[in-house]
Amino acid sequence: MPPATADRSGSAGNLHYDRLSKWFHWVTALLVLVLWLIGLGIELFPKGWLRNSVRSIHVVVGLALLALTVVRVTWRFAGARHPERPDKGLLSRLARHAHWVLLGWLGLTLLAGVLDAWVRGVPVFGWWAFTSPAPGVRWIRKAVGGVHEWLGHGLIVLASLHALAALWHHWVLRDGVLRSMLPTRSRT
Ligand code: HEM
Numbered sequence: 525m526p527p528a529t530a531d532r533s534g535s536a537g538n539l540h541y542d543r544l545s546k547w548f549h550w551v552t553a554l555l556v557l558v559l560w561l562i563g564l565g566i567e568l569f570p571k572g573w574l575r576n577s578v579r580s581i582h583v584v585v586g587l588a589l590l591a592l593t594v595v596r597v598t599w600r601f602a603g604a605r606h607p608e609r610p611d612k613g614l615l616s617r618l619a620r621h622a623h624w625v626l627l628g629w630l631g632l633t634l635l636a637g638v639l640d641a642w643v644r645g646v647p648v649f650g651w652w653a654f655t656s657p658a659p660g661v662r663w664i665r666k667a668v669g670g671v672h673e674w675l676g677h678g679l680i681v682l683a684s685l686h687a688l689a690a691l692w693h694h695w696v697l698r699d700g701v702l703r704s705m706l707p708t709r710s711r712t
Pocket residue numbers: 556559560562563564566567579582583584585586587589590630633634635636637638639640641644646669672673676677679
């Protein structure tokens with residue numbers, strides 16, 4: 525374990541998440557943003573092959589993120605190294621719970637996306653198509669689509685608050701929390 529150095533707040537500032545956890549974290553953040561932007565953009569494209577292709581990209585990237593999330597959660601329980609932080613009371617416990625809320629919300633958004641693709645019977649490029657269990661039942665499509673859409677927007681709001689908290693730690697508290705999730709050149 526690398527030696528811990530004290531920073532301005534007196535907490536250990538150089539304890540890092542392991543490389544794989546960092547990789548999972550930042551790739552997830554990137555893919556969530558990409559999925560949200562594509563999701564917002566789908567209807568801007570003219571109906572037909574172009575809109576179908578954009579929707580297909582959204583679905584394929586979404587399925588990749590779903591698989592990544594399953595591996596990430598497995599890794600978290602199997603061997604991930606997380607920095608040990610001193611328990612500073614209610615706030616630090618809330619922060620830990622907030623991570624689970626974020627991860628749970630991500631999981632719900634992904635599952636709602638799969639459900640959306642399923643009830644719509646979405647074709648994925650020319651390769652294959654989800655088979656809708658209720659073709660032509662508009663209200664189910666609208667309801668599931670609405671849930672997926674609002675979970676997606678909610679995820680962006682939560683992730684933004686989470687990012688603001690990280691920046692607050694970095695610039696105001698200066699306690700090394702953000703650094704613990706950033707890439708390092710040393711073997712940490
Ligand atoms: C964190 C991950 C995801 C985010 C943030 C996200 C976000 C969005 C957003 C904002 C929309 C637009 C909703 C609307 O205006 O109606 C959308 C639509 C959609 N999403 Fe996702 N999505 C995610 C994952 C997934 C996954 C995993 C799938 C399926 C495997 C999926 C399938 C769909 C489908 C089928 C639509 C409807 C497309 C259309 O309007 O024709 N999404 N998504």
